[in-house]
Amino acid sequence: MTSLDARLGDVSAELPVTDGTIRATELKQFATDRGPLMTYDPGFANTAACRSSITFIDGDAGILEYRGYPIEQLAKESTFLETAYLLLGGQVPVGDELTAWVDDVNHHRLIHENVKDIIKSFRYDAHPMSKLMAAVASLMSFYPESRDISNADIRFQNTVRLLAKMPTIAAYAYRHSLGREYVQPVDDLGFVENFLAMMFKQQQRQFAADPRLVKAVEVLFILHADHEQNCSTTAVRTVASAGNDPYTSIGAGIGALFGPAHGGANEAVLKMLREINSVDNVPEFIEGVKNGKGRLMGFGHRVYKNYDPRARVIKAAADDVFEVTGVNPLLRIAVELEKIALEDEYFISRKLYPNVDFYSGLIYEALGLPPEMFTVMFAVPRTAGWLAQWEEQVSDPDQRIIRPQQIYTGARALDYIVG
Secondary structure, three states, rough: EHHHEEEEEHHHHHHHEEOOOOOOOHHHHHOOOEOOOOOHHHHHHHOOOOOOOOOOEEEOOOOOEEEEEEEHHHHHHOHHHHHHHHHHHHHOOOHHHHHHHHHHHHHOOOOOHHHHHHHHOOOOOOOOHHHHHHHHHHHHHHHHHHHHOOOOOOOOHHHHHHHHHHHHHHHHHHHHHHHHOOOOOOOOOHHHHHOOOOOOOHOOOOOOOOHHHHHHHHHHHHHHOOOOOHHOOOHHHHOOOOOHHHHHHHHHHHHHHHHHHHHOHHHHHHHHHHHHOOOOHHHHHHHHHHHOOOOOOOOOOOOOOOHHHHHHHHHHHHHHHHHOOOOHHHHHHHHHHHHHHHHHHHHHOOOEEEEEEHHHHHHHHHHHOOOOHHHHHHHHHHHHHHHHHHHHHHOOOOOOOOOOOOOOOOOOOOOOOOO
C-alpha cells in the first residue's frame, strides 16, 4: 500500500492510497475555518462514490468491458439476455442455466391491466418517457414485497420482473401515442423480436421482423446495457441508498435519462444532419464549428478521449439496417462529416471522436420510430445495467445513504425584522 504525505498548517498525515484513491473521510483530520477539510468536485468528475465489478471503461484507450468481456465480442457473439445475465449474475449463462433464465424472463412479460390504465391516463401526445417513468415507478404498488430489499430471492424475482416488463411497457407507451391497441407479448419470440412485434404489429396474424433488423437492435441493446457511473446510474444508486426497491430506483434513472444532456444526444445529431441538409454543405458546417458558430453533435464524450468503441460497432450495424430499409440520405452526410472531422487537426487535438449517439439515431429513424422514442429505446436495455448497479448498491456493506456535503455561500446570522 502506498500513501500520500499531506500537510495543512501544523497538521501532517499519511493518507493511504488504495486502487489509486484516497478516502475523502481521511481529510477530516485537517481543520479549516469552515470545519473539517472537504473536496469540492462539481459533477463528481474525480470522485469515486462506490466500488463496482460490473463495467470497466478506459476512456483514453477507448475500451469498454462488461465483467471483463470486451463490448466488441459481446456485440458479435452474445444476445441481449445473455449480456443482461452477465451484468446481473457476473458470468455468461450456458446450457440449462441460460434456458432457465430466458424462460424466467419470458414468463414475466405481461403487465397488469391497471398499468395499461396508467399509460392510457396520459394524453396521446404526452412524451413516451413520461409514460414509461410513471408506469415503472407504479410497479412497486403491484409488488409491495419488493420493498424488502434484505431478501436476495425477492430482489432477484423483482429484477427479472422489471427486465421482462420494460419492453412491454415501452411498446405500449409508443402505441398509445399512435392511438393503437396494446399488443400482447408472445412467448416463442426472442426478447428483441418480441419487442419489435409489440411496437409494430398491425393486421398480420404473426409479426416477423427481418432477422437483420433484429440483430441490429440486439447489438444496440447490448451496447447500451450499462456504462458505469453515468448520471442515470448515479440517480438509481442514490435513490437505492435510501432503501428503495428496484422499481422506485429505476424510475429515478428514467427521469435522469430523460434529460437532453444525457439521453437525448442522438436526437440532436439528427437535427444537426438535417440542418446541414447536403454533403456539399459539410465543409462549410465544419468551418462554422471551428469558428464557434455551431456544435458538432455526436462527437466527444465525458469519459472517452478516443473513438467510442460502441460507435465502431454501431456503424457496422447501421449498414445491415439500411440494407433492409434503404439508405437514409442523412447517412451520407454523417459519413462525410465523420471523415472530414477525423482528419482535421482541430478535432483531433481536442480528442473529439464519434460517440455512440452519432449513428444510433439514424438506425432508430430507419426503423420508423419518431425522435421522442429514441430515449425509450435507450432505457429498455439500460434497465439491465441499472438493475445490476441497484443490486450492487443495496448489497454492498460499505454503502450508506448518499448525502454529499456542500459549501455554503449564502448569508449568515441575519435578524428578521417584521413589517
